[in-house]
Amino acid sequence: MRELTYREALREAMAEEMERDERVFLMGEEVGHYNGAYKVSEGLLDRFGERRVVDTPIAETGFAGVGIGAAMVGLRPIIEFMTWNFSLCAFDQLVNNAAKLRYMSGGQVSLPIVFRGPGGAAHQLAAQHSQVVENLYAYVPGLKVVTPATPYDAKGLLKSAIRDDNPIVFIESEVLYGRKGQVPEEEYMIPLGKGDVKREGKDVTVIAWSKMVSVALDAATELAKNGIEVEVIDPRTIRPLDEALILRSVKKTNRCVIVEEGWPFAGAGAEISYRVTSGAFDYLDAPVVRVTGEDVPMPYAKNLEHQVLPSVEKVVAAVKSVLYRS
Amino acid sequence: MDRDLMFSLYRDMIRIRRFEEEAARSYTRGKIGGFLHLYIGEEAVAVGAISAIEPTDYILATYREHAHYLARVGDTKAAMAELFGKATGCSKGRGGSMHFFDVHRRFMGGHAIVGGHVPIAAGIAFASKYRGEPDVTLCFFGEGTANMGAFHEGMALATLWKLPVVFICENNLYSMGTPLYRTLAVEDVAVRAKGYPMAQEIVNGDDVLEVREAVRRAAKRARTESLPILVEAKTYRFRGHSMSDPAKYRTKEEVEEWMKRDPIRILAERIYELGVATEAQLKAIDDEAKQEVAEAVKFADESPFPDPATLYDDVYSEAEPQLEEEKVVPLPRRARAGA
Numbered sequence: 002m003r004e005l006t007y008r009e010a011l012r013e014a015m016a017e018e019m020e021r022d023e024r025v026f027l028m029g030e031e032v033g034h035y036n037g038a039y040k041v042s043e044g045l046l047d048r049f050g051e052r053r054v055v056d057t058p059i060a061e062t063g064f065a066g067v068g069i070g071a072a073m074v075g076l077r078p079i080i081e082f083m084t085w086n087f088s089l090c091a092f093d094q095l096v097n098n099a100a101k102l103r104y105m106s107g108g109q110v111s112l113p114i115v116f117r118g119p120g121g122a123a124h125q126l127a128a129q130h131s132q133v134v135e136n137l138y139a140y141v142p143g144l145k146v147v148t149p150a151t152p153y154d155a156k157g158l159l160k161s162a163i164r165d166d167n168p169i170v171f172i173e174s175e176v177l178y179g180r181k182g183q184v185p186e187e188e189y190m191i192p193l194g195k196g197d198v199k200r201e202g203k204d205v206t207v208i209a210w211s212k213m214v215s216v217a218l219d220a221a222t223e224l225a226k227n228g229i230e231v232e233v234i235d236p237r238t239i240r241p242l243d244e245a246l247i248l249r250s251v252k253k254t255n256r257c258v259i260v261e262e263g264w265p266f267a268g269a270g271a272e273i274s275y276r277v278t279s280g281a282f283d284y285l286d287a288p289v290v291r292v293t294g295e296d297v298p299m300p301y302a303k304n305l306e307h308q309v310l311p312s313v314e315k316v317v318a319a320v321k322s323v324l325y326r327s
Numbered sequence: 328m329d330r331d332l333m334f335s336l337y338r339d340m341i342r343i344r345r346f347e348e349e350a351a352r353s354y355t356r357g358k359i360g361g362f363l364h365l366y367i368g369e370e371a372v373a374v375g376a377i378s379a380i381e382p383t384d385y386i387l388a389t390y391r392e393h394a395h396y397l398a399r400v401g402d403t404k405a406a407m408a409e410l411f412g413k414a415t416g417c418s419k420g421r422g423g424s425m426h427f428f429d430v431h432r433r434f435m436g437g438h439a440i441v442g443g444h445v446p447i448a449a450g451i452a453f454a455s456k457y458r459g460e461p462d463v464t465l466c467f468f469g470e471g472t473a474n475m476g477a478f479h480e481g482m483a484l485a486t487l488w489k490l491p492v493v494f495i496c497e498n499n500l501y502s503m504g505t506p507l508y509r510t511l512a513v514e515d516v517a518v519r520a521k522g523y524p525m526a527q528e529i530v531n532g533d534d535v536l537e538v539r540e541a542v543r544r545a546a547k548r549a550r551t552e553s554l555p556i557l558v559e560a561k562t563y564r565f566r567g568h569s570m571s572d573p574a575k576y577r578t579k580e581e582v583e584e585w586m587k588r589d590p591i592r593i594l595a596e597r598i599y600e601l602g603v604a605t606e607a608q609l610k611a612i613d614d615e616a617k618q619e620v621a622e623a624v625k626f627a628d629e630s631p632f633p634d635p636a637t638l639y640d641d642v643y644s645e646a647e648p649q650l651e652e653e654k655v656v657p658l659p660r661r662a663r664a665g666a
Contacts, residue, residue, distance in 0.1 A: 057484070063480025066445070066477065066480070066481060067449050070447035071457070093477070097440050098447060103642075105422045106422060107419030107422065109418070110430055143642055161648050164649075166646050190650045192648075
């Protein structure tokens with residue numbers, strides 16, 4: 002099978018959907034003439050023209066709201082945030098408008114809109130450019146939150162997101178943009194709300210999404226050397242959450258570690274931990290353990306940043322702790 | 328002057344006045360909960376503006392939007408039922424006073440975060456332009472909005488992208504309890520439009536015919552030239568910000584002075600002057616309005632509350648996206664009038 006980078010997979014998903022449906026357009030800072038701050042939209046302006054690839058000023062509230070208005074009357078906008086950190090300027094638009102207009106109008110409008118861009122830490126971008134936002138948005142009923150980890154997932158999930166009639170928070174990763182993976186030539190979609198077993202194992206379930214999946218997989222490889230078989234579950238979407246897949250795995254392994262890049266307080270891992278505890282209590286042989294980012298604004302210094310983020314070593318230690326091994 | 332038009336403007340304004348008065352009574356009777364922001368005193372703005380546009384043009388308004396809904400949709404029963412939180416309300420009892428919707432008639436909602444709907448209005452206009460459709464979007468907001476970032480971003484994008492939006496500032500001189508001079512460093516909100524730059528016009532918001540004429544021109548310009556414009560209507564609300572506000576920050580003299588300029592009375596006097604109708608004829612219209620509102624209250628009272636089983640309905644649109652090539656509706660490509 003051919004290999005694409007995560008960035009190319011995203012671009013292919015957008016191009017295919019724009020080709021298929023004239024209602025789909027891309028809007029955001031630097032998406033057109035600059036070819037994308039992270040080159041995700043490279044070539045799309047040449048292919049689709051200025052009507053459908055729309056450069057915006059730096060005005061997140063403004064262009065997020067424009068997207069919402071366009072979606073209210075039947076267009077299917079893809080709104081790119083250069084990074085999800087900047088979406089906080091448009092938080093009101095996503096939380097008060099995108100998520101609620103359907104409900105508070107008694108179902109009179111649909112909001113087929115995708116907000117996308119990279120989230121989480123990259124390399125030494127410090128406190129304002131390294132934030133994990135899936136927890137903020139997954140809190141809100143009315144939004145769906147998608148966090149792909151591989152090129153295959155990125156393409157299949159983005160196509161589903163664009164065809165979905167709901168507002169989607171689609172969180173990519175700057176660190177993953179250059180990663181390669183298998184992506185079939187033929188068209189496919191991945192349903193939102195269906196997780197994926199990224200590695201099978203019988204001893205411990207490790208739940209991870211976005212770029213934490215590769216951390217979990219590297220930890221699993223490391224642990225296999227000691228005869229510990231880790232099962233890596235990637236929910237792929239945080240909301241809706243594939244609780245059934247998670248519980249099935251935990252009921253098999255009886256042990257659960259959750260790895261998330263974000264802050265610990267009220268993170269998605271806390272919710273997953275609650276669901277595992279209440280849905281598989283009798284199956285657990287150890288308390289659920291979470292590996293999270295440290296509870297601080299992201300520092301700039303390389304060593305401190307490394308200290309903040311979940312690492313293979315931290316995951317290995319967590320897995321051993323639920324096995325009561327040192 | 329068109330007799331039918333004057334009659335129809337008068338009818339719309341008096342219906343709104345009577346509706347709001349009845350809403351206030353029902354609120355004190357405990358039939359209506361939450362916040363209730365009345366439009367009494369400002370009727371000429373919504374009625375004048377909405378009478379000036381096509382039924383296919385879009386309207387967005389604020390949390391003080393009963394009048395705009397009634398001027399466009401006219402359904403006093405669905406409006407009152409919404410205030411009563413009933414399943415028969417125009418938003419099925421999910422929205423309440425601040426969130427009236429009738430998307431079928433392109434009334435795109437009452438929005439309750441100040442300024443938040445300004446970019447949305449630009450987005451609806453963006454869609455009209457994208458599709459080559461001739462529709463104009465009317466976006467109402469208060470003068471307090473002029474300090475919000477969302478207001479500036481929406482106005483800036485509408486100007487940059489030449490979007491067909493008529494922004495209508497309902498300047499009632501108070502953002503809740505704070506007078507204009509303590510919140511705005513300029514006297515006229517319209518001045519703000521100059522920097523984008525966007526065309527602007529100031530009108531007497533108590534004169535329904537003046538508002539109508541200004542918005543008619545603005546909508547025509549938006550439609551034919553695809554350009555936004557800001558129309559500032561100077562007006563005054565006779566009641567407090569909401570039912571819980573006794574409005575003690577205004578002097579009795581000030582309120583009385585403005586009540587002399589009651590927009591409904593101004594129109595009535597005009598009608599008498601021109602000999603279009605007699606006092607008895609206008610009273611008959613008023614009586615009809617009172618009767619209609621009384622029936623709306625009865626309808627709202629007798630309507631069922633929303634079924635608790637529907638609580639989770641419409642949080643999400645349930646249609647599942649499919650890989651199969653479902654039919655994608657091609658965009659209509661009507662030529663933009665005059666372009």
